[in-house]
Amino acid sequence: MPRKPALICEGATATYEALARSVRRLAASLVARGVRRGDHIGVALQNCPEFVLLMVAAADLGVVLIPVSPSLPPDALERAFAATRTRHIVATADVLRSLRSPAGPDNLRLTVDNRDDDGRFPVIAALIGEIASDPAPFGWGSLDDPFILTMTSGSTGAPKPIVLTQSTKYNRAMAAIDSYRITASDVTLAATPLYHSLAERLVLIPLLSGGTSVLMARFSPREWIETVRRHCVSFTIAVSYQLRQNERAMPRVSRIESLRCIVSSSALLEIEAKSSLRATLQCAIHECYGTSEIGIASSFDMSDASPPLNSVGRAAAGVDIRIVDDDGRPLPAGAAGEIVVKTPMMFGGYFRRPDLTASAMLGNYFRTGDLGRLDEAGYLFVLGRKKETIITGGINVYPADIEEAVRGYPGLVEAAAFAVPDDRLGEVVGLAYVSDDDFDFDLPRLRRHCGQRLADFQQPHRFVSLAALPRNAMGKITRHALPALMSAAPGVRSRD
Amino acid sequence: MQICASRPEPAPMAAVRPFILRYVQKKARLPGEIDLARFDYIDAGYVDSMGIIKFVMEIETEFGISIAEEELGSNAFRTIGGIIALIEGKMK
Numbered sequence: 001m002p003r004k005p006a007l008i009c010e011g012a013t014a015t016y017e018a019l020a021r022s023v024r025r026l027a028a029s030l031v032a033r034g035v036r037r038g039d040h041i042g043v044a045l046q047n048c049p050e051f052v053l054l055m056v057a058a059a060d061l062g063v064v065l066i067p068v069s070p071s072l073p074p075d076a077l078e079r080a081f082a083a084t085r086t087r088h089i090v091a092t093a094d095v096l097r098s099l100r101s102p103a104g105p106d107n108l109r110l111t112v113d114n115r116d117d118d119g120r121f122p123v124i125a126a127l128i129g130e131i132a133s134d135p136a137p138f139g140w141g142s143l144d145d146p147f148i149l150t151m152t153s154g155s156t157g158a159p160k161p162i163v164l165t166q167s168t169k170y171n172r173a174m175a176a177i178d179s180y181r182i183t184a185s186d187v188t189l190a191a192t193p194l195y196h197s198l199a200e201r202l203v204l205i206p207l208l209s210g211g212t213s214v215l216m217a218r219f220s221p222r223e224w225i226e227t228v229r230r231h232c233v234s235f236t237i238a239v240s241y242q243l244r245q246n247e248r249a250m251p252r253v254s255r256i257e258s259l260r261c262i263v264s265s266s267a268l269l270e271i272e273a274k275s276s277l278r279a280t281l282q283c284a285i286h287e288c289y290g291t292s293e294i295g296i297a298s299s300f301d302m303s304d305a306s307p308p309l310n311s312v313g314r315a316a317a318g319v320d321i322r323i324v325d326d327d328g329r330p331l332p333a334g335a336a337g338e339i340v341v342k343t344p345m346m347f348g349g350y351f352r353r354p355d356l357t358a359s360a361m362l363g364n365y366f367r368t369g370d371l372g373r374l375d376e377a378g379y380l381f382v383l384g385r386k387k388e389t390i391i392t393g394g395i396n397v398y399p400a401d402i403e404e405a406v407r408g409y410p411g412l413v414e415a416a417a418f419a420v421p422d423d424r425l426g427e428v429v430g431l432a433y434v435s436d437d438d439f440d441f442d443l444p445r446l447r448r449h450c451g452q453r454l455a456d457f458q459q460p461h462r463f464v465s466l467a468a469l470p471r472n473a474m475g476k477i478t479r480h481a482l483p484a485l486m487s488a489a490p491g492v493r494s495r496d
Numbered sequence: 497m498q499i500c501a502s503r504p505e506p507a508p509m510a511a512v513r514p515f516i517l518r519y520v521q522k523k524a525r526l527p528g529e530i531d532l533a534r535f536d537y538i539d540a541g542y543v544d545s546m547g548i549i550k551f552v553m554e555i556e557t558e559f560g561i562s563i564a565e566e567e568l569g570s571n572a573f574r575t576i577g578g579i580i581a582l583i584e585g586k587m588k
Contacts, residue, residue, distance in 0.1 A: 218541030451553020459549035
């Protein structure tokens with residue numbers, strides 16, 4: 001076991017022995033530099049082994065991590081860190097240089113790679129190296145401690161960080177281990193960003209079950225297939241857009257012997273893609289449904305007797321799913337309404353926002369904001385979203401963040417972001433705007449403005465100029481009408 | 497609210513290669529033994545489908561150029577040598 005590979009990333013392998021030693025030394029070094037139990041550490045990193053070390057060290061120290069996309073612009077990062085009372089930051093040297101908040105004894109600024117830097121920011125590997133002994137774990141953390149704050153809104157004035165306690169993350173990983181019968185012989189792949197809760201779980205699953213974690217720093221269908229082959233990956237949960245892209249690249253490959261189970265998440269995978277993947281890979285294909293607040297609510301098992309292929313399966317163990325009407329009253333089988341979920345994997349509320357937490361709950365049930373129905377056999381069908389979130393490549397984008405970034409832009413009267421169906425990413429961001437002078441409006445400049453003010457996953461891919469935004473009788477923008485207006489508009493500008 | 501204008505002075509042509517090499521290595525370092533000119537950084541996931549728009553916007557802002565739709569889909573755009581040549585060609 002000590003010599004067994006625990007973590008593989010970008011060609012580097014850490015055994016359990018080495019990983020545990022690095023975690024203990026990192027924890028000791030952080031404590032020596034002033035980190036205390038309950039401190040908040042912002043993490044703006046791409047997928048890398050140091051991210052995983054930080055997760056495990058944070059659990060030992062009872063420290064809270066706030067993972068965010070390193071592609072967020074500096075002011076959005078500052079707002080996210082301010083909203084989460086972040087003291088210390090671990091980020092790329094580029095990100096650290098761009099932040100205004102100064103480093104100090106109470107505000108560590110650490111990086112993972114200072115090749116382009118003057119050594120201003122201490123590097124995690126050096127911190128580990130400076131502890132010569134092999135210290136014991138601190139054991140400060142407990143299951144009830146907040147562990148990870150997940151940002152649900154990156155750059156508006158009112159972010160809603162989700163509190164995930166150590167027990168929430170542990171229960172979610174253990175639920176996956178039980179559901180998908182994961183053992184120490186499994187090699188589990190994480191191919192999504194670690195600032196997203198799915199990849200965090202995918203790293204914890206093998207580490208909690210004695211298996212091997214393979215962490216991808218970069219995704220393309222070719223890399224995914226090569227990584228799975230090279231490391232004999234046997235299990236993964238992938239966001240559906242990745243599987244859709246992989247499926248298209250599959251005809252070039254033959255069956256991958258090692259793969260025994262793939263779970264698709266974040267958006268429904270088309271029946272054709274599901275069947276094709278199953279035929280090509282000859283492994284179990286599951287589908288799951290959930291949100292950051294509740295983890296996995298339902299799971300679809302192809303080995304069930306004739307499951308309805310367009311459903312997202314039945315409630316996961318210990319989970320209760322109900323469909324309710326607008327007044328929160330339960331609806332019978334077959335009726336469409338809002339999906340509400342009671343689960344032991346429930347989040348710990350929105351950070352310091354008991355008001356928002358209360359309004360998101362219906363008794364012990366979380367209001368997902370998604371529309372669905374349950375059939376007589378308990379299969380859940382997701383019919384759409386009540387909330388206006390755009391899900392691009394498995395990552396949530398909040399229209400308010402996009403609209404805030406362009407508010408006040410010269411010549412722009414108003415704008416509304418909306419979801420545009422996309423072949424590769426599932427959905428992409430569309431932006432409908434009204435300008436005071438359409439003829440002279442400089443759209444390329446607005447696009448570049450978005451390039452600077454928004455993260456990579458938030459970039460609008462489609463722009464449509466309208467005379468006025470569609471509104472309902474209450475004056476609220478009717479976003480769902482925007483895709484049709486976009487198709488009808490003569491001035492649609494796409495960017496991909 | 498602060499409005500970001502385009503750079504007053506676009507970066508010089510000598511900056512193209514370092515800018516591109518730095519950008520594509522944000523996720524991970526490039527392997528040492530590759531033919532940089534022909535290396536398909538998109539196929540290898542150094543810039544993915546989620547990141548491509550921001551990549552283009554930052555190139556346009558940095559060098560004061562415009563990249564057309566059809567150029568985005570071209571084979572030249574996919575390789576490190578190709579995209580450097582594409583940008584430098586527009587700056588001449």
